[in-house]
Amino acid sequence: MNSKPPHVLVVGDGIAGTAAVFAALEAGAQVTLSAAGAGATALSSGAVDDVAWDEVLHAARTSGAELRAKALDPRVVAFSKALGIWRLPDLNEPLALLATTAGVVRPARGHDRALLDLSTIGSGQVAVPKVDRAGWESPLLASAWNTDGEMRRRGISFVSVDAALLRFEGEDRISDADLAARHDDPARISWLAARLHEALHRTTLRPAAVLLGPWLGLSSPRALELEKVLGIPCGEALMGVGGPAGMRLVRARDRWLQSVSVGRKGRTAELDLTRDDRGRPIVRFDGEDGEHTFDSVVLAVGGLTGGGIVYDPLDAQATTDMPDRYRPTFHLSVDIQANSEAEQPYFAAAGVRIGVVGSMFGPALDLSAWPSPGRLGRLEQIGIACNAEGRVAPHLAAAGNVVADRARTMLSAVMSGLKAGKWAATEFEA
Amino acid sequence: MDVVVIGGGVNGVGVARDAAMRGLKVALFERNDIAFGASGNSSGMIHGGARYLTYDPHVTESSCRDSGNIQAIAPHLLFRIPFLMPVRAGMGKKVYFHLLDAFFETYDRYQPLKRGKPHAVLSADEVRRLEPTLAGDLIGAMSWDEWGIDGARLCIANLKDAEERGAKVYVGYTVEAIERRPVSGEPVAVRFRDRYTGQSGRLTTTAVVNATGAWSPITVSLAGLRPVHARVRPGKGIHVVYDRRLSNYAVSATAIDGRQIFLEPWQNMTIVGTTDDDYYGDLDDVRATSEEVRYLVQGVARVLPEIRTARVIGTYAGVRPTLHAFGKNEDALSRDHQVIDHAPHGAPNVYSMIGGKLASYRMFAEEMVDILSMRFDLGVHGSTHITPLPGGDRTVDAFDFATRTGVDAVTARRIVYRHGSRAERIEERMLRNPREKMVVCACEPVTEAEIRYVIDHEAPRTVAGVARRTRLGLGACGGMRCAARCGQILAHERGLSPGEGLKQAVRFLVRQARTRAVGLGPDQARQEALAIAAVRAELGLFEDRGEQDTDANVPSSGGAPISGMRWT
Numbered sequence A: 001m002n003s004k005p006p007h008v009l010v011v012g013d014g015i016a017g018t019a020a021v022f023a024a025l026e027a028g029a030q031v032t033l034s035a036a037g038a039g040a041t042a043l044s045s046g047a048v049d050d051v052a053w054d055e056v057l058h059a060a061r062t063s064g065a066e067l068r069a070k071a072l073d074p075r076v077v078a079f080s081k082a083l084g085i086w087r088l089p090d091l092n093e094p095l096a097l098l099a100t101t102a103g104v105v106r107p108a109r110g111h112d113r114a115l116l117d118l119s120t121i122g123s124g125q126v127a128v129p130k131v132d133r134a135g136w137e138s139p140l141l142a143s144a145w146n147t148d149g150e151m152r153r154r155g156i157s158f159v160s161v162d163a164a165l166l167r168f169e170g171e172d173r174i175s176d177a178d179l180a181a182r183h184d185d186p187a188r189i190s191w192l193a194a195r196l197h198e199a200l201h202r203t204t205l206r207p208a209a210v211l212l213g214p215w216l217g218l219s220s221p222r223a224l225e226l227e228k229v230l231g232i233p234c235g236e237a238l239m240g241v242g243g244p245a246g247m248r249l250v251r252a253r254d255r256w257l258q259s260v261s262v263g264r265k266g267r268t269a270e271l272d273l274t275r276d277d278r279g280r281p282i283v284r285f286d287g288e289d290g291e292h293t294f295d296s297v298v299l300a301v302g303g304l305t306g307g308g309i310v311y312d313p314l315d316a317q318a319t320t321d322m323p324d325r326y327r328p329t330f331h332l333s334v335d336i337q338a339n340s341e342a343e344q345p346y347f348a349a350a351g352v353r354i355g356v357v358g359s360m361f362g363p364a365l366d367l368s369a370w371p372s373p374g375r376l377g378r379l380e381q382i383g384i385a386c387n388a389e390g391r392v393a394p395h396l397a398a399a400g401n402v403v404a405d406r407a408r409t410m411l412s413a414v415m416s417g418l419k420a421g422k423w424a425a426t427e428f429e430a
Numbered sequence B: 001m002d003v004v005v006i007g008g009g010v011n012g013v014g015v016a017r018d019a020a021m022r023g024l025k026v027a028l029f030e031r032n033d034i035a036f037g038a039s040g041n042s043s044g045m046i047h048g049g050a051r052y053l054t055y056d057p058h059v060t061e062s063s064c065r066d067s068g069n070i071q072a073i074a075p076h077l078l079f080r081i082p083f084l085m086p087v088r089a090g091m092g093k094k095v096y097f098h099l100l101d102a103f104f105e106t107y108d109r110y111q112p113l114k115r116g117k118p119h120a121v122l123s124a125d126e127v128r129r130l131e132p133t134l135a136g137d138l139i140g141a142m143s144w145d146e147w148g149i150d151g152a153r154l155c156i157a158n159l160k161d162a163e164e165r166g167a168k169v170y171v172g173y174t175v176e177a178i179e180r181r182p183v184s185g186e187p188v189a190v191r192f193r194d195r196y197t198g199q200s201g202r203l204t205t206t207a208v209v210n211a212t213g214a215w216s217p218i219t220v221s222l223a224g225l226r227p228v229h230a231r232v233r234p235g236k237g238i239h240v241v242y243d244r245r246l247s248n249y250a251v252s253a254t255a256i257d258g259r260q261i262f263l264e265p266w267q268n269m270t271i272v273g274t275t276d277d278d279y280y281g282d283l284d285d286v287r288a289t290s291e292e293v294r295y296l297v298q299g300v301a302r303v304l305p306e307i308r309t310a311r312v313i314g315t316y317a318g319v320r321p322t323l324h325a326f327g328k329n330e331d332a333l334s335r336d337h338q339v340i341d342h343a344p345h346g347a348p349n350v351y352s353m354i355g356g357k358l359a360s361y362r363m364f365a366e367e368m369v370d371i372l373s374m375r376f377d378l379g380v381h382g383s384t385h386i387t388p389l390p391g392g393d394r395t396v397d398a399f400d401f402a403t404r405t406g407v408d409a410v411t412a413r414r415i416v417y418r419h420g421s422r423a424e425r426i427e428e429r430m431l432r433n434p435r436e437k438m439v440v441c442a443c444e445p446v447t448e449a450e451i452r453y454v455i456d457h458e459a460p461r462t463v464a465g466v467a468r469r470t471r472l473g474l475g476a477c478g479g480m481r482c483a484a485r486c487g488q489i490l491a492h493e494r495g496l497s498p499g500e501g502l503k504q505a506v507r508f509l510v511r512q513a514r515t516r517a518v519g520l521g522p523d524q525a526r527q528e529a530l531a532i533a534a535v536r537a538e539l540g541l542f543e544d545r546g547e548q549d550t551d552a553n554v555p556s557s558g559g560a561p562i563s564g565m566r567w568t
């Protein structure tokens, strides 16, 4: 190896790509990051899971075991520190418990700090302020959370309380993210704290915590500032999609990226592995004429949600009665020229290579598209095959949701990103 | 009871309404949900019966007349669908075009009966101006008028009227046996079971009407009759649903096997239909297959290529209870429905209603109740053609509604469409409790007030039942944002445990996802992956909600009609 550090291109700035940048920088590489807008990371809920939580719960119920945190790789802990917005319980600490706006209480390996972790409050009452907004039916939500077995066992109950927490005309209609953004203003957060303080004072309730909707800051978690004033844990309920948590994560990523030295590029259009005499990838970016050569590339372009994988069935490609040529039903958002069939990344699901699917609508998608207990849905399983380090071909690795058969969670995306980033910075020619 | 009606499709509720109006004591049993079968899964058109024109104009006349009757009693539920039949250039097409013109000219004579407009012959240029995306070398098009309807709402309106006139309604109850006297063979009682609680019961009755559509052969066997005594040809038909209205006109097209298929703007979306294949699978779980979807898409793409890239947001399927003999010799058959009197089979006072259409349900029900009327010596004539259905008595202006309540105009329009003058009852709720103006399902849109009203007054037992009545969760987001909330509200109104409400929400979401997946295209695949992630994050995909208490799951009503639900 020569003395110059290797130049790694990371394609995709979701959580997997960010982790790859982190690991590659740590391994001493020069790093360029290519991005093409929001993906799954920006839409995520604020829960940080390693495996699907309903399966964790199911397993715990079957075995009677307690919900305790499993060990985390120290590299994941270091990455999370760098981002600075997650709380990840240590080994054997209780798993986080989050209340969702669907009326469920669910475990999580970790979470965005703005979310209220019910595992930390012991027993007692949780105040749920009534706020006149769609999706925040405080009495209904409280009664739904109150039926949760785990909450009962811990002696936690939810009580809906009157509170006037909307300040301006129209705040009952704006989106959750917009309301969250208004709470980025420190003055507004103190106003909110004062209103909450008043509201709680008017009741005989001495709550152990306050649970609010997903409104506590868009650029960073603001729950801690409320806690300081009220002296009890305060936080958000989790919302599956459309809440501010994903945005906060993206902002935290941007802050971290600004603190390190990384080159930036737009969308990656094409990746050619065939022309360089040392086998290095030659890359073309959208909106740029020139080509760039890198020592290695990490594909962290995301899955179907992130836009890294595109489902493009034959019949949708055709404009006349019969399609004129066959293309695979799934393809990547990046065009890849490989030296041989063997080096061309291929799609797989459930360990099986997926070739050209002849039918428009795929094989029995009605039964397999969505997950069922113990089985990922095909739309999530689908991805490109790689080894445990993330290697796809010489000079090419993959990470995150673009990889086949991986649990579609935050921590598994982080872990695969860290591995692929390291591989790309050190062993890329193997 | 005088009469027990089995089946809550359009024919069953139609009979229950007419019989209750004529003073009979009626009970209606529906195993799944009102409009669960063919009635809620049709093409949603009130045809004038143009296809009978060539061999029996009387049928066309009576179809048009009854279509006019339905408009008179439920004006709020009908909407105009102008049709376009593009004709491509080719051998003999000029002559064909003239024949079509003559055909529709005859049909025009009946249009006034249903307030339809006469047909129009359009030149190629005119067609292109109306629908620029039509493909092919066209010589012109025929345009004529039909009416669209929400079949589920039509059923609910009939059901509500029946109940208001004293009928007892059992939704979610299966009739498991029809007991008959050993000698005379007449019915004595029906035995039934609540599918949600397992509780069973018995109700005595003098007569039984089997209005179970494609289920009819099974139903007569519950009375010890042979299935062939109520024979149907079960013809499965599917529809593909697209996001938004893709065209201004409904467009008819020809499938690869020469069958006539169509694309129609329907409410706030577009549907493509339909197929007709013999079906012998599970009638409680009829779903479209990807082959069927493909068949339709290929056919429609020949006239409207853009359909291939349009976004599929769902599919649905139903089974037509076609008269067994029908279709063998269409010319010889003057009608497509028939009341079977089972007296010759040894079961007097047991009747089966076979066949029919949404468009002719009222006449069919009237024929059935005329027979009952003779049997019970009522001497009263039917008046369902002049008595408005609930909501159909007066028009409510949607813009005024919006101004009075403060909901936006689109929301108001949808409420007024579904409920007619009964929208005012939803308005009362909104004014009493302004919180209920909140929109729960943004795609449709559906407010909390409407959901609570529907739960109170229209007898749904599940989230899917609320969806059938309000179209909640049937739009582009597939219920991802609203199913759980609807489940909470349902549990609250019904006194069920919240866990039960959430379980229902998951069940609804997964079932909808399955029906969507067979039509998946590029955009919807991405949306689907997002929905999976979102649902998993906040709801979880396991149906078992473990330790939540189950004692609250059993409704207190016990064996009483669940619809005891405060109909007003």
Ligand SMILES: Cc1cc2nc3c(=O)[nH]c(=O)nc-3n(C[C@H](O)[C@H](O)[C@H](O)COP(=O)(O)OP(=O)(O)OC[C@H]3O[C@@H](n4cnc5c(N)ncnc54)[C@H](O)[C@@H]3O)c2cc1C
Pocket (backbone or CB within 6 Å): A011, A012, A013, A014, A015, A016, A017, A034, A035, A036, A037, A038, A039, A040, A041, A042, A043, A044, A045, A046, A047, A048, A049, A050, A240, A241, A266, A267, A268, A269, A300, A301, A302, A303, A305, A306, A307, A308, A333, A334, A399, A400, A401, A402, A408, A409, A410, A411, A413, B530, B533, B534, B537
């Ligand atoms: C609604 C929702 C809720 C979720 N909830 C949870 C949860 O509760 N717990 C949990 O653990 N996980 C959750 N997840 C999953 C988690 O968010 C994902 O597993 C994770 O974010 C995947 O990260 P990624 O980097 O692989 O993909 P993405 O975040 O999708 O990133 C891929 C990026 O690559 C970019 N890209 C694509 N093509 C190109 C190209 N050609 N050039 C350059 N860039 C490109 C895209 O723009 C995108 O930004 C949720 C996800 C969603 C969508």
Ligand SMILES: Cc1cc2nc3c(=O)[nH]c(=O)nc-3n(C[C@H](O)[C@H](O)[C@H](O)COP(=O)(O)OP(=O)(O)OC[C@H]3O[C@@H](n4cnc5c(N)ncnc54)[C@H](O)[C@@H]3O)c2cc1C
Pocket (backbone or CB within 6 Å): B006, B007, B008, B009, B010, B011, B012, B029, B030, B031, B032, B033, B034, B035, B036, B037, B038, B039, B040, B041, B042, B043, B044, B045, B046, B047, B173, B174, B175, B176, B211, B212, B213, B214, B215, B219, B235, B236, B237, B238, B274, B275, B317, B318, B319, B320, B321, B355, B356, B357, B358, B359, B360
């Ligand atoms: C694809 C398709 C498209 C159509 N398009 C149109 C159209 O555009 N215009 C038109 O006019 N007509 C149309 N029709 C025809 C029309 O929908 C049907 O003819 C009509 O709805 C039949 O109603 P029904 O009440 O007889 O049966 P259904 O609506 O099928 O009702 C039968 C009911 O009986 C219930 N049931 C079964 N067994 C039991 C039991 N043991 N106890 C209690 N309940 C039981 C079932 O759950 C079901 O709800 C279409 C039909 C199909 C399938």
